[in-house]
Amino acid sequence: MKVVCVGGGPASLYFSILMKRVDPSHDITVYERNPAGSSYGWGVTYWDELFHFLHGVDPESARAISECSVRWDSWIVHLHDRATITVEHGDEGSGVSRRRLLDIFTERARALGVRIEFEREVTDEREFPDADLIVAGDGVNSVLRERHAAHFGTEIAVGRNKYVWLGTTKVFDSFTFAFTETPHGWIWCYGYRYDQDRSTVVVECSPDTWRGLGFHEANEADSLALMEKLFADILDGHSLMGRTQIDGSAHWLNFRTVTNRRWYRDNVVLLGDAAHTTHYSVGAGTTLALGDVAFLVDALHGDPRLAGALARYERERRSVIRAPQRAARYSARWYENLPRYIDLPPHQMITLLDQRNSRVLAYTPPWLYYRIGQITGRLSALRSGGGPTWQSRSSE
Incomplete structure (x- = not known):
């Protein structure tokens, strides 16, 4: 041919x-x-x-x-000043x-x-x-x-939410989530390592938060500086890198x-x-x-x-x-409805984060979905003779 x-x-x-x-x-x-x-x-x-x-x-x-x-086999989830939890996830990912x-x-x-x-x-x-x-x-x-x-x-x-795809010199050893509360609502990111000295960071927030923080009129340099401040806890002093638009603005998108x-x-x-x-x-x-x-x-x-x-x-x-x-x-949609889940106790919120692709979750009260999951998980563990599907350590 x-x-x-x-x-x-x-x-x-x-x-x-x-x-x-x-x-x-x-x-x-x-x-x-x-x-x-x-x-x-x-x-x-x-x-x-x-x-x-x-x-x-x-x-x-x-x-x-x-x-x-590069590979990872765990998550780290930072919930503002409430908790930092390490989740020993079963699947290994690569970047x-x-x-x-x-x-x-x-x-x-x-x-x-x-x-x-x-x-x-x-x-x-x-x-x-x-x-x-x-x-x-x-x-x-x-x-x-x-x-x-x-x-x-x-x-x-x-999609409703705004997002921007960035790079950083911060090397994440685990797949990392960070949720930060601001006076204008929540903003969050997920980061993962893709080579020996670089990681990807995807930042996302609602359109109201995006405008409230001034991203709609900020140039890329100011946008990056603000995001570095918002996610300082996980960046450890490392900078963020963007992809400048012709007009000098940050490359924010709707999926x-x-x-x-x-x-x-x-x-x-x-x-x-x-x-x-x-x-x-x-x-x-x-x-x-x-x-x-x-x-x-x-x-x-x-x-x-x-x-x-x-x-x-x-x-x-x-x-x-x-x-x-x-x-x-x-x-x-789970991220678009983050306020529905973010105030749950940290372990419950992170469990539902892991289950965010469920077709049932959006139509079930979060606390009920979590309880049902705990019960079925215990029954499954008893039948298999195993333990929980994941374990966590919290700094609460």
């Missing part, structure tokens, strides 16, 4: 890798509008399930990613630099014979009349998707949940964030995008008819995506 991949993110690059591994005769070119080595974002999170998948389909890139990754991840995939794709052209923006699939397949991996703002939004049935739901009723049109197929997005609070975006890759490659090599292969990919992958996307919506 002659394949064109639009967008040089993880999904497009990994798709080119797996297609070449299955059949080296594929003619594949990846087009990326930004210069080589540039990347938005800081770190990427993933879990063991993704690493095992990567190792199974392309051990070479999996080993390179593992060598550049890796987004730039390094892209470099690994780029080097691996080129080694397999994929052509990669940087600083080449694609706005119309008709630029490639001889392509058998055009993969739209150009992200949440996909130009190819927007050209045919009516066909794809694109819907975008905009957009993208869904599509159709995932392909003729020979154009959506991949990753162009097809779907999941709220950052569940840390599943990269995992789901690479899952799309596996489904699409399998479908293309399982059916010689392009239309049949793309129909299978759309049908099967959309079905798989529904559950994590639904869980991500519940997680986002």
Whole structure:
């Protein structure tokens, strides 16, 4: 096949890798509008399930990613001046630099014979009349998707809270949550390490808090200084780093949940964030995008008819995506309704933080949901002969 991949993110690059591994005769070119080595974002999170998948389909890139990754197996939750609690969580997570991840995939794709052209923006699939397949991996703002939004049935739901994605030289040994109360409401962040001397910090708050603290009219330098003050307890004197806008403002956003009723049109197929997005609070975006890759490659090599292969990919992958996307919506709503939970006793609040993707929690009094969870947890422990699913230490 002659394949064109639009967008040089993880999904497009990994798709080119797996297609070449299955059949080296594929003619594949990846087009990326930004210069080589540039990347938005800081770190990427993933879990063991993704690493095992990567190792199974392309051990070479999996080993390179593992060598550049850092790991954690606990949470630390800071509740203003009320408590600091360490949660020994069962699952181990990993972080890796987004730039390094892209470099690994780029080097691996080129080694397999994929052509990669940087600083080449694609706005119309008709630029490639001889392509058998055009993969739209150009992200949440996909130009190819927007050209045919009516066909794809694109819907975008905009979240209420404001958030900003930052970096810091503070190295977090655990996945860290911090909730800070201000005269204008609560503001919180979550931070995680992604290499030996850097961490990602995502700061979030309600729009009322955002305006009350003056972020709506502050430049980036003033915004960062205020956030460093608000989260001084966890930053230990380290600075925050942002991504300056052209007008000098901080890069505050409202999260957009993208869904599509159709995932392909003729020979154009959506991949990753162009097809779907999941709220950052569940840390599943990269995992789901690479899952799309596996489904699409399998479908293309399982059916010689392009239309049949793309129909299978759309049908099967959309079905798989529904559950994590639904869980991500519940997680986002939990944060949007933080006042409902923040005044609970610290251990109760943190238990519900862990359960934030539950479809039942939003419709159940928090104290009742916690009590039911405690009872079922004890019964489960008795049946298995084990102890609690997590333990904590508090500085209350």
